Amino acid sequence: MPELIHETVVTTCAPDGRVHVAPMGARYVGDEVVLMPFRPSTTLANIETTGVAVLNLVTDVRVFAGCITGRHDWATVAVPEIVGVRLACALGHVSLRLVECIDDAQRPKLRLARVAQAQHAPFKGFNRAQAAVIEGAILVSRLHLLPAEKIDAEMRYLQIAIDKTAGPAELEAWRWLQEAVTQHAQARAEALR
Amino acid sequence: MPELIHETVVTTCAPDGRVHVAPMGARYVGDEVVLMPFRPSTTLANIETTGVAVLNLVTDVRVFAGCITGRHDWATVAVPEIVGVRLACALGHVSLRLVECIDDAQRPKLRLARVAQAQHAPFKGFNRAQAAVIEGAILVSRLHLLPAEKIDAEMRYLQIAIDKTAGPAELEAWRWLQEAVTQHAQARAEALR
Numbered sequence: 001m002p003e004l005i006h007e008t009v010v011t012t013c014a015p016d017g018r019v020h021v022a023p024m025g026a027r028y029v030g031d032e033v034v035l036m037p038f039r040p041s042t043t044l045a046n047i048e049t050t051g052v053a054v055l056n057l058v059t060d061v062r063v064f065a066g067c068i069t070g071r072h073d074w075a076t077v078a079v080p081e082i083v084g085v086r087l088a089c090a091l092g093h094v095s096l097r098l099v100e101c102i103d104d105a106q107r108p109k110l111r112l113a114r115v116a117q118a119q120h121a122p123f124k125g126f127n128r129a130q131a132a133v134i135e136g137a138i139l140v141s142r143l144h145l146l147p148a149e150k151i152d153a154e155m156r157y158l159q160i161a162i163d164k165t166a167g168p169a170e171l172e173a174w175r176w177l178q179e180a181v182t183q184h185a186q187a188r189a190e191a192l193r
Numbered sequence: 194m195p196e197l198i199h200e201t202v203v204t205t206c207a208p209d210g211r212v213h214v215a216p217m218g219a220r221y222v223g224d225e226v227v228l229m230p231f232r233p234s235t236t237l238a239n240i241e242t243t244g245v246a247v248l249n250l251v252t253d254v255r256v257f258a259g260c261i262t263g264r265h266d267w268a269t270v271a272v273p274e275i276v277g278v279r280l281a282c283a284l285g286h287v288s289l290r291l292v293e294c295i296d297d298a299q300r301p302k303l304r305l306a307r308v309a310q311a312q313h314a315p316f317k318g319f320n321r322a323q324a325a326v327i328e329g330a331i332l333v334s335r336l337h338l339l340p341a342e343k344i345d346a347e348m349r350y351l352q353i354a355i356d357k358t359a360g361p362a363e364l365e366a367w368r369w370l371q372e373a374v375t376q377h378a379q380a381r382a383e384a385l386r
Contacts, residue, residue, distance in 0.1 A: 092315050
């Protein structure tokens, strides 16, 4: 049975209140949300300690491209229903409480119950450039695994949707990804010298 | 200045009440929505006659893949604020009234004011398979312009996100696109015989 996976952003807090922002695939299973973070994971550690998390439904793709390129500082707002925060830019959020952690050496499976959910801004429709940034962010997270030709070909393909449909936020996110690709190519070239 | 274009679905009615459903790029410009339908366009004719339209914000990608592959019959619901309908599956809609039609032989530019807007279901987050269906639908609309190798390469690339993140609706939409690609390849092969 195919399982729909949504690309979301999970916000958690450490016991000292420090916020952690992490893009993460999420599955909606019945009334629950299932996350499967790869170890090691600050999100996992925070959820194991505090028992709560917030799922953010976000279309500002700078968060996705930013987190993958070392930009972790995103504006947050406290949620009323748990000790937690949501992203200020979230179109909506779901506050979650841990039901069960099915342990695994690589990817534990977290079953989380919905405590509350709210919408903050309307969904404006699909945007091809936003989807291209999501694909580009996944590509950048896997640069060390991929040959240079595949990276270049994929960035060229994604550039088409960027050129045709991006706004300023999408262009900024795309630049961060392009910089990461360039830096990786330079590092690879230097390593070969 | 880059302009963000969203992929939406526009519903209009003919004077006899017949509903027309058309995927269309939309720009949000200030408080207005701008549409630029390619002539000939039933959406354009209906808006010129009735003066109204409904912008649907949709994540059920079967509507996009369906309309491009001859499936035009989608469930609709009357909206209260104008004589018009929205898609039953819309996460939200914006009812629009024509302000100005800037004529053009190929792509007239329609400036539309928001009469009202409403949300019907929460946005659940990005889904890579939905984005792949959108790209696939655009590809299918351009099959007659593209070499077979490019079509095959792009479908193979998009298949990755389908395999990893699709649910049943995305798989159904993807099958419709695959069938259209196959039919086009067969027709092309027969023409070459």
